[in-house]
Amino acid sequence: MIRNPLKLVLPLAVFVTVIAAWEVYVRAAEVPAYVLPAPSLIAATMRTDWSLLSASLMVTLKTTLAALALAVVGGVGLALALSLSRIVEYSLYPFAVVLQVTPVIAIAPLLLIYMPQDAAVLACAWLVAFFPILSNTMLGLQSVDRNLLDLFRLYGVPAQRSWRARIRSRLKALWYLRGPAALPAFLAGLRIAGGLSLIGAVVAEMAAGSAGAGSGLAYRIIESQYRLNIPRLFAALVLLAMMGVTLFLALSALTTVLLRHWHESALPREA
Amino acid sequence: MNAPPLVSLNHVAKVFANGVTALDRFALDVREGDFLSLLGPSGCGKSTVLRLIAGLAEPTSGAVLWPGAIDADHRGEIGFVFQEPTLMPWASVADNVWLPLRLRGVSRHDARDLIAESLALVGLEDFAKAYPRELSGGMKMRVSIARALSVKPRLLLMDEPFAALDEIARFKLNDDLLRLQRELRCTVVFVTHSVFESAYLSNRIAIMSPRPGRVIAEIAGAVPYERDGDFRTSVAYAELCRHVSQVLTRSMTDGRLG
Numbered sequence: 001m002i003r004n005p006l007k008l009v010l011p012l013a014v015f016v017t018v019i020a021a022w023e024v025y026v027r028a029a030e031v032p033a034y035v036l037p038a039p040s041l042i043a044a045t046m047r048t049d050w051s052l053l054s055a056s057l058m059v060t061l062k063t064t065l066a067a068l069a070l071a072v073v074g075g076v077g078l079a080l081a082l083s084l085s086r087i088v089e090y091s092l093y094p095f096a097v098v099l100q101v102t103p104v105i106a107i108a109p110l111l112l113i114y115m116p117q118d119a120a121v122l123a124c125a126w127l128v129a130f131f132p133i134l135s136n137t138m139l140g141l142q143s144v145d146r147n148l149l150d151l152f153r154l155y156g157v158p159a160q161r162s163w164r165a166r167i168r169s170r171l172k173a174l175w176y177l178r179g180p181a182a183l184p185a186f187l188a189g190l191r192i193a194g195g196l197s198l199i200g201a202v203v204a205e206m207a208a209g210s211a212g213a214g215s216g217l218a219y220r221i222i223e224s225q226y227r228l229n230i231p232r233l234f235a236a237l238v239l240l241a242m243m244g245v246t247l248f249l250a251l252s253a254l255t256t257v258l259l260r261h262w263h264e265s266a267l268p269r270e271a
Numbered sequence: 272m273n274a275p276p277l278v279s280l281n282h283v284a285k286v287f288a289n290g291v292t293a294l295d296r297f298a299l300d301v302r303e304g305d306f307l308s309l310l311g312p313s314g315c316g317k318s319t320v321l322r323l324i325a326g327l328a329e330p331t332s333g334a335v336l337w338p339g340a341i342d343a344d345h346r347g348e349i350g351f352v353f354q355e356p357t358l359m360p361w362a363s364v365a366d367n368v369w370l371p372l373r374l375r376g377v378s379r380h381d382a383r384d385l386i387a388e389s390l391a392l393v394g395l396e397d398f399a400k401a402y403p404r405e406l407s408g409g410m411k412m413r414v415s416i417a418r419a420l421s422v423k424p425r426l427l428l429m430d431e432p433f434a435a436l437d438e439i440a441r442f443k444l445n446d447d448l449l450r451l452q453r454e455l456r457c458t459v460v461f462v463t464h465s466v467f468e469s470a471y472l473s474n475r476i477a478i479m480s481p482r483p484g485r486v487i488a489e490i491a492g493a494v495p496y497e498r499d500g501d502f503r504t505s506v507a508y509a510e511l512c513r514h515v516s517q518v519l520t521r522s523m524t525d526g527r528l529g
Contacts, residue, residue, distance in 0.1 A: 151357075151374070153327055154327065154371075155370075155422070176374070177359070261402055262360045262402050262404060263360070264404075
């Protein structure tokens with residue numbers, strides 16, 4: 001797939017160089033592990049603490065994926081409702097914006113008061129991930145070619161004009177035209193939401209962490225910081241980063257699969 | 272031989288919501304079998320005329336009448352070709368042609384023959400499975416025409432369909448369009464701002480004034496309506512173009528004064 005090997009070789013070389021330099025520096029300067037652990041020590045910690053870390057990884061992964069799934073359901077559902085009815089749009093959209101612009105870290109303590117802890121963490125992650133899906137899907141739904149909508153009116157509008165028939169005709173337009181037209185924008189929103197749901201999960205775990213019972217990766221980071229177990233902190237951080245990268249790659253692959261036939265963004269670039 | 276017109280625009284005015292008067296005192300009869308060109312400067316309301324005929328817009332005053340039809344069901348199908356191909360990029364060529372039929376409730380299976388037939392009419396039978404991005408500008412426009420033909424229209428409305436094409440592609444499509452109109456015996460209303468294109472294609476040319484648009488001259492029957500491969504280079508065609516240009520120039524001047 002990758003035509004230019006440099007695209008793979010160069011970042012790899014940079015990575016190896018930085019890790020090697022880090023290792024050499026820590027050993028040469030005899031930096032204590034509680035300040036900066038060497039990469040080899042982080043790797044060793046990953047192995048020894050794996051049962052603890054992997055359990056935490058699963059917790060955070062579950063929260064992130066569940067939040068993303070709920071964000072898709074909620075975001076797309078609300079976008080569809082908003083695009084079907086102006087009344088719904090006018091009444092609800094402003095509140096979606098308010099939810100989005102309020103920093104989630106500030107809402108987290110409240111959610112922790114009102115909900116059981118895992119539900120609160122999930123709600124936080126959902127709140128952050130939900131908006132990009134909503135706004136992108138709405139943008140996509142509205143960006144149908146006007147001429148195509150005219151064709152729709154020419155051939156698809158029912159003679160009887162009851163509201164039931166109107167809704168049916170709008171649903172048809174949604175299914176035939178607006179849905180496919182919205183797909184690229186929705187997928188762009190999904191890629192953003194994937195990263196955000198992880199951030200939301202981490203933020204919420206950190207906010208909840210002081211309450212004690214959490215066991216996600218972000219909680220492990222806070223805990224390791226208190227205990228000055230910096231190698232484990234780094235190991236947890238590496239796992240979080242890898243999770244983010246994997247999520248991004250998976251969502252990018254999904255985009256390519258769904259759009260490869262027709263959308264500019266997913267076409268292989270001509271040489 | 273005095274059949275009522277297929278569609279008749281009767282003293283039509285169209286004022287848009289923003290206050291712009293697109294059409295004023297607009298009168299035009301489209302007769303069955305016509306290849307009628309609407310020729311006029313850009314912004315004179317030519318496209319609005321097509322949208323009124325198609326029922327995509329309502330006249331502010333006046334009426335669009337279908338004298339031969341008892342109700343909307345008896346008007347026959349309308350095919351609409353836009354200035355841009357406006358294909359669905361996510362759908363194959365065949366599925367794009369299917370769209371009007373699909374909206375009419377025809378399943379993909381039942382539409383099979385009609386789709387194949389329409390694609391054959393425009394010479395794209397081998398491209399049914401292709402996606403729009405794989406086609407050239409001229410081929411996309413052919414798909415757009417095939418889509419309009421799929422419903423077997425009695426009236427074909429075309430809004431500067433070839434304006435964005437290069438001359439060679441346009442000449443070819445002009446000839447194909449004339450052949451299609453003869454074969455299918457449909458009526459065509461063709462919007463253009465090209466004197467040469469209107470002279471080549473039409474048996475009637477309605478010349479419109481600048482906005483607010485109305486028909487200020489009509490040219491019909493100046494040259495026998497026989498088009499073949501030699502017509503484009505013939506003296507008769509050159510004469511006709513000259514005549515149309517003259518009328519257009521005169522109308523533009525008069526239109527401004529009036």
